[in-house]
Amino acid sequence: MISSLSILGDGHPFIPLNSPLRGVFERDIGRRCRIIAGQMDTSQAFPPQNLKPTWHYVTSVAFSPDGRCLASSDLDGNVRIWDAATGGFLQELERHNVSAQWVAFSPDGHHLASGSGDHTVHVWDAATGAHLRRLNGRAAWVRAIAFSPDGCHLASSSGDRTVCVWDTATGVRIKELRHDDAVLSVAFSPDGHYLASALWDRIHVWDFAKGSPVIQKRLEYSLYRSKISFSADGSVLRVEFPKEPPVTLHFPSLELIDNPVNPHPSPFYLDENSLCVKHQGLTLRLCWLPDYFRPTTPVTQHGNRVCIGGYNGMIAFVDLDQFALPDL
Amino acid sequence: MVAVGLKGRVCCPVQRESSKHLVSEISYPANTLCPSGLLSHLARFKERLPTPPSHHAPEENYMRGITSAIANSAMLMVCLLCQPCYTLAQLFIAQQTTSPSSSCHVYDPVKYNFDSSSTLPLLSALELLQDCNKLSSMPEIWRLQLNDDIHKLQSEFGERIPIQLQFICCHWIALLCAADCVDDEIMAALSRCIQVLRPWVVAMGIMGKMRQACEGLRDLYLWLVCINPAMQTPASHTRILRTRSRLPIYRDFTTCTAGSSAQRIPS
Numbered sequence: 001m002i003s004s005l006s007i008l009g010d011g012h013p014f015i016p017l018n019s020p021l022r023g024v025f026e027r028d029i030g031r032r033c034r035i036i037a038g039q040m041d042t043s044q045a046f047p048p049q050n051l052k053p054t055w056h057y058v059t060s061v062a063f064s065p066d067g068r069c070l071a072s073s074d075l076d077g078n079v080r081i082w083d084a085a086t087g088g089f090l091q092e093l094e095r096h097n098v099s100a101q102w103v104a105f106s107p108d109g110h111h112l113a114s115g116s117g118d119h120t121v122h123v124w125d126a127a128t129g130a131h132l133r134r135l136n137g138r139a140a141w142v143r144a145i146a147f148s149p150d151g152c153h154l155a156s157s158s159g160d161r162t163v164c165v166w167d168t169a170t171g172v173r174i175k176e177l178r179h180d181d182a183v184l185s186v187a188f189s190p191d192g193h194y195l196a197s198a199l200w201d202r203i204h205v206w207d208f209a210k211g212s213p214v215i216q217k218r219l220e221y222s223l224y225r226s227k228i229s230f231s232a233d234g235s236v237l238r239v240e241f242p243k244e245p246p247v248t249l250h251f252p253s254l255e256l257i258d259n260p261v262n263p264h265p266s267p268f269y270l271d272e273n274s275l276c277v278k279h280q281g282l283t284l285r286l287c288w289l290p291d292y293f294r295p296t297t298p299v300t301q302h303g304n305r306v307c308i309g310g311y312n313g314m315i316a317f318v319d320l321d322q323f324a325l326p327d328l
Numbered sequence: 329m330v331a332v333g334l335k336g337r338v339c340c341p342v343q344r345e346s347s348k349h350l351v352s353e354i355s356y357p358a359n360t361l362c363p364s365g366l367l368s369h370l371a372r373f374k375e376r377l378p379t380p381p382s383h384h385a386p387e388e389n390y391m392r393g394i395t396s397a398i399a400n401s402a403m404l405m406v407c408l409l410c411q412p413c414y415t416l417a418q419l420f421i422a423q424q425t426t427s428p429s430s431s432c433h434v435y436d437p438v439k440y441n442f443d444s445s446s447t448l449p450l451l452s453a454l455e456l457l458q459d460c461n462k463l464s465s466m467p468e469i470w471r472l473q474l475n476d477d478i479h480k481l482q483s484e485f486g487e488r489i490p491i492q493l494q495f496i497c498c499h500w501i502a503l504l505c506a507a508d509c510v511d512d513e514i515m516a517a518l519s520r521c522i523q524v525l526r527p528w529v530v531a532m533g534i535m536g537k538m539r540q541a542c543e544g545l546r547d548l549y550l551w552l553v554c555i556n557p558a559m560q561t562p563a564s565h566t567r568i569l570r571t572r573s574r575l576p577i578y579r580d581f582t583t584c585t586a587g588s589s590a591q592r593i594p595s
Contacts, residue, residue, distance in 0.1 A: 005473070005534070008463065008464060326469045
């Protein structure tokens, strides 16, 4: 059964901004949601009009460290920067020749890196959008990129079965970690000592300094379009999916954790089209995204702001600032 | 050709292609409030209703689709009642002459054995429907959970919504659709029901009747916009204008939008 009670809460926050319903139920709409398609705000017209269905989708979204900006990459090769608070379009960086697969901000927020289907990684000035560096040498699509916590290294995973690490200051390739399959995602541990990489059905952990494998774990499901990340204390490795609950692994054992004790703040995730959070063992569904929005990226979170990329170039911005979980 | 409903009234179901065509042709006075989303709701309303489940479409997905349709329907309903509906009437008058016939859901008084000549049962039903607001007293955390995950839901629901009220929830729209649409008392009672629409949808959802709720809202919508061909423009305008003047949310709406644009009532 669907969550019909959510209609009493914030089950329909996607009311058009100019609808009188906003005036009638304004006090009930505790969160602000917008879905931007290209540069069109779909909340002005619901369901979105003049939207040509395409397979063009958003491949990655990333918040800047200060949470003010959001970068997105899409299958058309666009790398765009948005105002994270309003969902307003800020600028578009020089377009990749083919698909842009991943974007990541440096920890200091000064640089933005994008990985592309043209086998290159580009580094940009996040403030001006100026192109700074082009990193070559990959033999296949760049699938994911990640900055080290100190910002000195940039790792990229690729379909050429390697993870390459560059010195961000010089652009020199300093390390190559070989796998036996395409590498879909990559992440540094918070202390920078370890690097995790995700293949189609496996997760590898490497000692970054030595470049040697530490442990690997085979999972029972596909990690395609997943994103791996470490918790802030480095004790947990999370695998996030666009439309399914995340998988939590203990680090460094990589044992599956069935009922993880949630860090604070609780990470959000999508279960089909509902934005969920785990709270005291319960799955709470904060809102239902409209069914014209089909997510293609895992939920990206900064504080109480949440963004999700989707098909047709859509990006969902959800602001949970005014939302407080009810007492149990 | 159009479908003829109760008492010779003509119901004009929304036709996707013709509506799109009309939307592009109708122009609005500059100072008339007409949200851009409203006409798109009208044009796409039928389109938004999900197709029935087949062996390819799991029931769960269908119900998710229903959720969106419900949200749209409730939105449409309120928009309809609190908007200056001159343009809506215009839309449906024009559509009546251009769109082909189509089946529409019309209440059958024989089937339900209701006496449509008396407004008393309907007025009582609309009054009792207000009790759906009792659902607001259920724990707020439940609003964030799937119904199936809430063990006490049915018992708590039964305490707040007794069996008689459940019956009214299921049939009030059918009863309404059998009534005279220009009856002052009915329209006044209906205007008081706007705020209870959401709890009513919730009640229908808990009873597992979301599909019926969705169809009911569509029937209600059609009942509200139906036009008598013999006196189409005057009747529709009169009803709509009288509805507007009586609605408290209309006043709220004009207050909250004052200064941004002015209302203009067609003469």
